[in-house]
Amino acid sequence: MAELVVDARPTGPAPDPAPDPAELYRGMRLIRSFEECALGLVKSGEIVGGIHPYIGEEAVAVGVCAVLRPDDLITSTHRGHGHVLAKGSDPRRMLAELCGRATGLNRGRGGSMHAADVSVGILGANAIVGGAAPIAAGAAWAAKRAGADRVVATFFGDGALNQGVLLETMNLAALWALPLVFVCENNGYATTMATASAVAGTAAGRAAAFGLPSVTVDGMDVLAVHAASAAAVAAARDGSGPTFIEALTYRYGPHHTIEQRIRLAYRTQEEIDQWRQRDPLDVHGARIPPGQREQIDAEITELIEAAVEFARSSPDPDPKDALEFLYASGMTGRSGAVDG
């Protein structure tokens, strides 16, 4: 079992504070292409249960994770593919996980909503809105106690702003000056509910209530997210405590792939088209030489093809091991059937 004991020594070099435009673009392109591929595999039935596509929000995951060290940690959400890829998981193993293969990040046990990869600092996607924030706070608390200069970033949506445990966590993080960055991906909706009709006050106001410094950034511009994150992570690392980042973004696709099967009228095509005008890949893509952009696109296409190949050729986990890992101590409970 990959032990995650906090180490006072940083296990990786700090990323160059200056952003690398090409690398940021590559990160977003990887997520976009991965998600488009995953949508296909949902249609074909190779991914069971569907996914919450991250398409449109790529700049947030990439901008934040670009300033994190390999030994820094993140927690993710039900819409977590972007975070997992941006933090450095192998896309092949991530796709294998979505396909429920033994070679997946979670050995096929977690799937889309629970993808975790401790080896690169991903404590896991969480299927409960707001559920990951206190876990991230605990990791930050452990790091601080160990004297490590590790930072933890926790992603959550605007819907989590109304979840009590997130608010309790903001209080604890501020109170104990935890090396934690709250990243609110405000995409305007919680499933079908508009943020405005669910959130009294503002995200920034929530942060202010607990004395948390906050910044609201254009979540469609990876450089804006990168700059805000760099400052927040630096503050957390030097002991100044947590920061709250609200990234204004938008999901181009359905809340979840099942939404494609039901007619929902909670937002207009005009609204979607408007946000598409500011597609994060174009906003930032325009900043790098066209030739280089095409080359990256091509490399990613290959990479995704390889991931599909890897996932498809990977073995399924053995049903007789269905409850392996249930207890870390190795304990096994009784089966549910009549034995023998």
Place this chain on the structure above:
Amino acid sequence: MAELVVDARPTGPAPDPAPDPAELYRGMRLIRSFEECALGLVKSGEIVGGIHPYIGEEAVAVGVCAVLRPDDLITSTHRGHGHVLAKGSDPRRMLAELCGRATGLNRGRGGSMHAADVSVGILGANAIVGGAAPIAAGAAWAAKRAGADRVVATFFGDGALNQGVLLETMNLAALWALPLVFVCENNGYATTMATASAVAGTAAGRAAAFGLPSVTVDGMDVLAVHAASAAAVAAARDGSGPTFIEALTYRYGPHHTIEQRIRLAYRTQEEIDQWRQRDPLDVHGARIPPGQREQIDAEITELIEAAVEFARSSPDPDPKDALEFLYASGMTGRSGAVDG
């Protein structure tokens, strides 16, 4: 069963907006004497399980409830005797409840932490910190839907400021403009924990986060509480929505009577003495003629003696009815013993 169906017609006259100094003093004196009496009954073992004395905080309950109509509602806390008496429950039945008698407000089923009296608009003390606020919000919501101009006041301590469900409720109340008044009794401590070491930011900041108007008042001066409450209740009644009141107050006694049995050093005698300088009964008592004050004191003493007499002479509930009222529908479950 006393039905509590919301009625669009106010069932009582609005209290005179101008405070009646003598009545305010009487209300506080009643609570003070009741609590002193209860402390004695805890010592003598007539009240089982102990109490959370309200002594020192009388001005809050009295100031708030003085501006409420009989058909307005309140929810209370583990430290709830003051609220229950101030809202108009019969002290005799309240004391009988603390003594576990069949004549008690809850027929001896609730005790100190669950005292409820629907007949005068008390939805109940609640033994879970923060637990009553959403229930109060629901009552306010029902009133608003029914077109009633009923107002609900919910009391809670500073410790509840860190409880997620209270924060969720503040969001809902603001969002839906509920006729609700949040009354935070900030007595500086949650059991042994100083508010400053538990609350990042401030109570007012919590309110602002949700766009709730808030006011911080001297909780040792009943007129200050009365004025703030009158404004908040008027706003709630005319449809302007919820207000958050923070009353700065202090408990002179132990968190709970068991504390008398253990040595705790979380606050100094000096601090207690300082607050005693501003005893709410003296602060306000000085405003009424000494003769009248003495007369009220004497009347209350008699009233309390009568309450003790009533409680002591009341019958105990019959153990065979231990699970009566478990289901409002009248359903009964199986006993835990071998039948027959």
Place this chain on the structure above:
Amino acid sequence: MAKLSYAKALNRALADELARDPSVCVLGEDVAAGIAQFTLGLAKQFGPDRVIDTPISEQAFTSLATGAALCGMRPVIEFQIPSLLFLVFEQVANQAHKFSLMTGGQVKVPVTYVVPSSGSREGWAGQHSDHPYSLFAHVGIKTIVPAMPSDAYGLLVSAIRDDDPTVIFAPALAMGIREDVTTELVPIPIGQARVHRAGEDVTVVAVGHLVSAALAVAEELAGEISVEVFDPRTLYPFDWAALAASLDRTGRLVVIDDSNRMCGFGAEVLATAAEEMRLVAPPRRVTRPDGAVLPFALALDRVVQPGRDQLVAAIRAVMK
């Protein structure tokens, strides 16, 4: 003779009660859009005052419903995921359930909690695949798991009209079931079991979607073993008299139940039968394993749930 689906039956029951009683309303996430099918079309029919979208604040809106119920309303709450009931466990078990007794009978709390898609939904994995009905039966919440559309309709109606908190689990694997509805839909009393198929040799108590599995197995074994298929419909209160009557005939008991084995519903049925009823052979349970967490990969998810083969094995075991 119309075919009624389970999902539609729940939807119709809610619509009928909304129409019948102005104190009924439904609260939850995305209920206006009706993405869980349960409330589909009702916002349009009854308006946003009766079908209320809530922020993602389960704890607050669950106790808000309690407060509204104290004041004469009859709220229905939809939970999108079974594990959301874990999140509101305090509000249900410690607040709503206890109010009547703690106040000495001053109030009632007629709230109905509905999970339209409980248990495993293929591919939803660990945190979205629970079937926690035994927890609610243990604390004393009236707990209902309908197996058939007509029961889903009739029991939801009764739950909404009941004066106590009530929870209804609609298994995801039952939502698609269709039933020929010959007679008109009527309320079904809480606490009354239904014998779907009479038999002489063994009584199979099956919960929710597993009733269909039990019926299929009974048919499959018909030549060999006469299986009585017993559907409690309400887990708590349980229809003990009906079970005793069935065991008086068969003397043999198997329970198939999609909750965890340890301290689960199946345990209660076996325990009470062993204490008080006629058993000529040791009874058997088919359940989820102890402490089960459903793995994502479909083949793994499936083997953790009780299945037909296991039921057949259990039936053969009690016939030995």
Place this chain on the structure above:
Amino acid sequence: MAKLSYAKALNRALADELARDPSVCVLGEDVAAGIAQFTLGLAKQFGPDRVIDTPISEQAFTSLATGAALCGMRPVIEFQIPSLLFLVFEQVANQAHKFSLMTGGQVKVPVTYVVPSSGSREGWAGQHSDHPYSLFAHVGIKTIVPAMPSDAYGLLVSAIRDDDPTVIFAPALAMGIREDVTTELVPIPIGQARVHRAGEDVTVVAVGHLVSAALAVAEELAGEISVEVFDPRTLYPFDWAALAASLDRTGRLVVIDDSNRMCGFGAEVLATAAEEMRLVAPPRRVTRPDGAVLPFALALDRVVQPGRDQLVAAIRAVMK
């Protein structure tokens, strides 16, 4: 030969583990003051970094402990009231418990939850008198209810060292129990039962503070009926082998258990015994009633809890 109290045993076990392992810490409300006795004096001895007072944010600090445990710490959490476990049920059952499997074995969550004073505390009434251990056994959390000081010590030590989430209930009615401690205190393996008194006629499985009641009853009936007093110590995992061995001798079973009857711990013991073990007479349970809420008035509070007279009646019933 020193007399050790139950409360002191828990306190000493925690002190010993804090001293032995720097990754151990204790979190909770008023733990520095030690008002629940569990942490008394430890803040002074180990400092505020190891004995941490928390705001009243149970959900957040419960999952905070999970996150810290993922990073190598071994937090112990004190809950002042049993019903606070309802409040954190999602964080325990849906997060801490599921992490290991959901991540495919990448992590472990060694957190210990302690309720020092579970069950009824005279006069604390409805919302402070629960004994919800069956709920945790059902979802699969290792669930421990020590009856004696030496077991309280040894099982808490083992729980803290265990790599999975573990919950320990210390019944309020056991906290004052004193035991002669002749040998040195040692860790007690999780999942191992203890037979306090051997007997031939009937096996009484008693939980927590009820072990003392069972011993008293066994003594009282000694002339007439030979009662074996079986203390599981750990409810989940349960020591089924030891129970089977006991029933091979006695063939008769009574369980006395302070949780609600429906789907409670007693149900599981009876069910498994009925399925797999030797029973020459119908087994019996003595429990709280279905859906029990403890009323405030002392006489009422007491009759709702399982008592000695009921145990005697149950023993006589199985001997019939």
